[in-house]
Amino acid sequence: TSILILNGPNLNLLGTRQPEVYGHSTLADIEAMCRAHAAARGAEMQFAQSNHEGALIDQIHAAKGVHAGIILNAGAYTHTSIALMDAIASVELPTIELHLSNVHAREDFRHVSYIAKVALGVICGFGAAGYPMAMDALLAHLAQKG
């Protein structure tokens, strides 16, 4: 089983970006944690980040036929991007929406998610630990689907 873990804008700055909100782990730390977690579960994974909406859409399209599911932390595009929502709907791959912070405890504009409308489920508020949680949730869903 292979999964794509896709990260959106500003997540390349993790570690120094508002650590009181997003924690002290860098994206490289999170990638290493995900790699170890995937290996322990016998799963394959691709880990990617882009600050560009179109590049994220291209990665979602490219996942079709390559990966069995997607974990998407779309950053602020979560709250704005109909195009990302349409990309997820188009490839028909089970997708988990992920956020480090509890977006529901934050500003009103973060309570809206276009991604959630097409996502299998949403994990938020657990910091970097949400990544392995999302991996387990996706792998369990894929195993159950057979």
Ligand code: DQA
């Ligand atoms: C985020 C939450 C978004 O609202 C924000 O724009 C981000 C990060 C998170 O992981 O908590 O860039 O997706």
